[in-house]
Amino acid sequence: MRLQCLLLILLLPLSTTGFAKKLYKYQDKQGRWYFSDKAPVTEQPVEVRQLKPVRKQRVWLEKTGSANSPGFLIINQYPGPIEVAVDWRDHHNLSATPQLPHRFVVEPGRSDNLFTITADDQAAESRFTLEYRYVVGRPLPDYASRVHYLPPLAPGRRFQVSQGFGGEFSHHDPQNQYAVDIMMPVGTPVHAARAGIVLEVEDDFYASGMQQAFASKANSIWILHEDGSMAVYAHLALEKAQVQPGLQVKAGELIAYSGNTGFSSGPHLHFAVQVNRGMRLESVPFQFMGANRLLFEPRQGDWLEGLTCGLDVKCN
Known part of the structure; x- marks a missing residue:
């Protein structure tokens, strides 16, 4: 046979991690040009160009x-x-x-x-x-969230929800139906909303736009929770991730800095909780804990405030 x-x-x-690369162009004292993917040790001016990620x-x-x-x-x-x-x-x-x-x-x-x-x-x-x-993620066809999430912000920082569940601009597909967008300047610290293990880190994209080509080019971090759900933090800043795949993180821990990468009309953080349903990722409803320690479903116009884990704030 x-x-x-x-x-x-x-x-x-779910996209795969790319490797960030830069091209360094510089001259030596004799005027000869050099190109390298490693930062040179030189007193001469260096031109740096960000290259496309390699999957x-x-x-x-x-x-x-x-x-x-x-x-x-x-x-x-x-x-x-x-x-x-x-x-x-x-x-x-x-x-x-x-x-x-x-x-x-x-x-x-x-x-x-x-x-x-x-x-x-x-x-x-x-x-x-x-x-x-x-x-x-393992298949969870009947999943329903039974825990709360901290706002993914530094303690004491306050930012407003610009798009909530079912938002007309971009939250109308299964992956994003129950997502929230939080307006914040580029470089704002992003903290874990819930404890888990880091599954994936995209850290190499540097551009944004409203064309569909940018839909898969947002820097993001995926964190797997103990109940099998996964949180996604998207539109993060270039090369600012503070975690790596396989790392266990606690609720409230710094994981990245916000940016304006991928399909985006302006600087913000996109946050969603997703599960594997029928070989596709779908977002699910969740609740944040408010500054008054009450749980609420985030809506457009709501203000979120970062909290500190402690006796009166239970962190999952």
Whole structure:
């Protein structure tokens, strides 16, 4: 039997981390030009240019086993679980165990063998192409928030909600329906609204605009909570993240500085709580704690004030 295979990865709904790079252009004392991706040690004037981020792949479908009966596993480099959907793109004279299409929940690291492919007729030629896509987070189809969130601000700082749940400008799709936008100047400290583990950090984008091309180019931080939900903090400043994937953070801890990157009409912080529902990320309603220690659903025009965790402020 001759078995031919091709693996394909489809577009995933959570972007992967890029590596920030700068190009340094300078002259030496003799007038010779130099170009480097590392900051030079020189007294001469240096021209710095920000380069586009280079994407890093974090999930692989890997082939194992024998050539006649290959198995497949997933390598997950996220510090949290993912859900992976695997299906045939094309196949002939083959069967999979378990049958495809199939969804798998994969913890961080290298999974056990997930499925095996065998020929229906060992004497005939076989071929197949696989495709897979994934979503960060385990599936939570019936999730409802039962905890409160701190306003993602430094203690004592006050800023106003410019767009609340279901906002007409940009909060009308499932990922953003229950998001809030908080007006604040570039460089404002952003603090964790709830404790969790940092899943992903985008720190390399430097531009903004109202064209659709900017929709996936906002600096952001994703934090996984103990109940499986994830908070996203978006439109952050270039190279100002104070955390990295895998780091455990406490509620109220400084994680970044606000910016104006991605699909944005002006400086603000975009905050949402999302869960994996049906292999796609969807936002869910949540409540902030107010300065009066009462819980409330944020609405356009509300003022948020940063709080300090303590005896009268319980931090999740």
